[in-house]
């Protein structure tokens with residue numbers, strides 16, 4: 474933004490003012506940006522515009538979870554989910570249209586990869602949800618005592634990259650969006666409350682540690698390479714030993730002193746007592762929390778959700794070994810807003826590409 478305004482012969486602080494108008498205040502009409510000189514506003518209006526993504530669908534679940542389907546052009550749509558809780562408002566956003574990693578249990582993966590989102594399309598999701606929900610009296614307000622007056626009415630306190638796509642296969646755009654999320658002139662979110670979730674793109678874990686360390690979640694789903702190769706094909710490229718070592722290297726930079734591991738519980742596949750024992754060995758000595766996710770089934774997967782008793786038993790084995798393991802609550806079930814269901818019928822299935830081609834090109 475600073476480079477952009479410099480190109481229009483304006484001082485760098487104009488960039489901050491513009492960020493505040495657009496991201497803090499949600500103003501799209503340049504004429505209303507009253508602390509900018511009228512001549513600059515006219516020049517800006519000739520050169521620029523605030524463009525947002527068209528909403529295709531807007532659904533609200535009985536538990537307050539909200540899901541939007543946004544149009545990103547050429548028959549592609551992305552999904553975004555807002556999850557209100559007592560003391561926080563979490564927005565789950567997408568980083569790509571589709572995903573090339575093709576995990577067996579993920580419906581986004583089954584649709585293949587369409588394209589990377591731009592940094593604008595990524596931040597646009599937060600922009601839309603924040604400013605839309607500010608006008609919704611039922612939305613939870615952000616409880617952040619350190620926030621300045623400009624931030625007090627904020628709704629979104631947490632952002633998670635757990636929608637469609639693998640954020641580390643769209644690194645540059647995700648990084649720009651992350652920096653805007655943290656910037657006090659934009660959203661001023663805490664690093665501890667912004668989480669990147671990855672299926673395990675090892676080199677990018679190291680880059681994030683240097684560029685913009687935020688909370689890290691790693692989608693594990695299996696305690697050994699043979700099983701993980703089958704469930705998360707990216708494991709063939711970055712096996713568990715390398716992945717766990719990268720997590721260990723990230724910890725000194727992490728804003729929270731642990732890594733979150735996500736583990737989707739699949740009936741008879743990765744949910745047996747022996748798998749829990751293997752996990753204990755694998756993660757020994759690493760500061761982490763395990764988040765057990767009840768699988769959200771979809772027909773093409775051929776997989777089933779583990780029974781609640783099995784999940785409980787699995788968690789108990791981990792807890793007996795002094796590991797922190799929690800079971801994720803499912804939210805928004807009645808509008809298919811739960812993890813892995815972030816797929817619309819509008820997605821163009823002809824754009825499906827096999828993960829091997831794409832992942833190799835992208836990493």
Ligand code: SAH
Pocket residue numbers: 572578579580634635636637638639640670671672690691692735736737766767768769770771812813814
């Ligand atoms: N690509 C990234 C982030 C998006 S997926 C990643 O894989 O981490 C966000 C989370 O939802 C991941 O942990 C993923 O494994 C999980 N998930 C995907 N499909 C799911 C399903 N059908 N049921 C439950 N969780 C699922």
Ligand code: SF4
Pocket residue numbers: 572573574575576579580581582583636637638639672692
């Ligand atoms: Fe992609 Fe994540 Fe789904 Fe795997 S779980 S296919 S990495 S979105």
